[in-house]
Structure formats: C-alpha cells, structure tokens
Amino acid sequence: MPPDLQIPVSVQTQLESAGDSAAAFVGSESGMLLFLLIKFVFFALTLFFIMHIIYLLHKTGNIRKELNLLGESVKRKAVPVAKDTFVVAWHGIEARMRTMQEAEYKLAIIEADKLFDDLLQKMAYKGKDMGDRLKQITTEQLSNVNAIWKCHKIRNLISHDVNYHLTYSEAQWVIQIYEDAFIELGVLDRSEQGV
Numbered sequence: 001m002p003p004d005l006q007i008p009v010s011v012q013t014q015l016e017s018a019g020d021s022a023a024a025f026v027g028s029e030s031g032m033l034l035f036l037l038i039k040f041v042f043f044a045l046t047l048f049f050i051m052h053i054i055y056l057l058h059k060t061g062n063i064r065k066e067l068n069l070l071g072e073s074v075k076r077k078a079v080p081v082a083k084d085t086f087v088v089a090w091h092g093i094e095a096r097m098r099t100m101q102e103a104e105y106k107l108a109i110i111e112a113d114k115l116f117d118d119l120l121q122k123m124a125y126k127g128k129d130m131g132d133r134l135k136q137i138t139t140e141q142l143s144n145v146n147a148i149w150k151c152h153k154i155r156n157l158i159s160h161d162v163n164y165h166l167t168y169s170e171a172q173w174v175i176q177i178y179e180d181a182f183i184e185l186g187v188l189d190r191s192e193q194g195v
Helices: 009-027 029-060 062-075 083-098 102-122 130-134 145-160 168-184
Strands: none
Touching: 083 102, 083 168, 102 130, 102 145, 102 168, 130 145, 145 168
16 A cells, blocks of 8 residues: 555544444344344335335236236136137128129128137126127237127128128128138137138
8 A cells, every 4th residue: 555545543543443342243042132133124015115116006907917818728617619610601791792693692691700609608607698798808809809899780780681792802801801810819810711
C-alpha cells in the first residue's frame, strides 16, 4: 500500500476488535436467535410475494382459463371416434359437393352439420341440441368455433326455409369451415380429403 493510504494502527485495532465482537455475537445464542428471526422474516416475505403473484395471475384470469381447460379435459370421458366411419361419411359429403347441384350441396351442409354434432356428442358435450353443445366450446378448444356457429345458422336456414337460396361458393365455404374443424379436432387428416 502507498504510505498515504495506510490505515493507522489504532483504527486497525478497533476494526479487529469489532470483527472479533461481531463473530462472538453471531456465535452466541442471541446472535443465533437474531439470525433465525431474519430468516423467518425473509421466508414470510417470500411466501407473501409468491401468494400475491398467484392471486394477481388468478385475478387476471390467466390461471383460471388454464385450470378450466385442464378440468374439462379431465372430466370429459369422450367415446373414441371411429375414424374410418367418419372418413367414409366425409367422403360422401364431398361427393355431394362435386355434383354442384344446389339440392345436393344443401344436403352436404346438413350432413356435415349432423356429423359435427355427432362428434360433439361423442366428445361428451351435453345439451338438448347442437346449439347447446356449441355454447360450451371456446376458441381455445376450437379456433373456428365462431365460424361453425355461422355454418350451423346456415344449416338451420336450409332446414327451415325451403326458399332459402345458397350459392355454390357459399356452400364451399361452409364445407371448408367444417373440414377445418374436423382436422383441428383430429378426426380428419388433410391426406384423407377427397378429390
């Protein structure tokens, strides 16, 4: 050390004695109690902040959504879907679409809607009709559920209004929405589509 930065001997002695007395205090019973008290306070604060973070996340709904989705998947005991039978039915719908006749593509939409409702029932969605079952589905479970609602309304118009006119491009859109939903739900693969 340079001479102007040297600590005077009296200060060194005081520092050594302070260090010795601090070590003696920590080693004593009262020092151990103080150390345990500090540990307890920090543990309590940590626990408080963790609980506060969980509460805030719950309040914002992030955890609530995840718990709801997890709870639904646990309580739903879905009946296995006979994928081969499903694919055969879907190919029949596609065959109706290929005719390009309005009566046939209207029937294709009715059949696609019925096939989707059957799938919801097999997935253990409850309700007196498809509308009740659709209300239970969120966009987290099926990304195009809002479009499925529109398709279901079109199906209802076809069924209840004999004069309802539907263009082929509208029918293609409806069938595409159902197809996308079936693919997302894992009962239809892109490779299993018809011509």
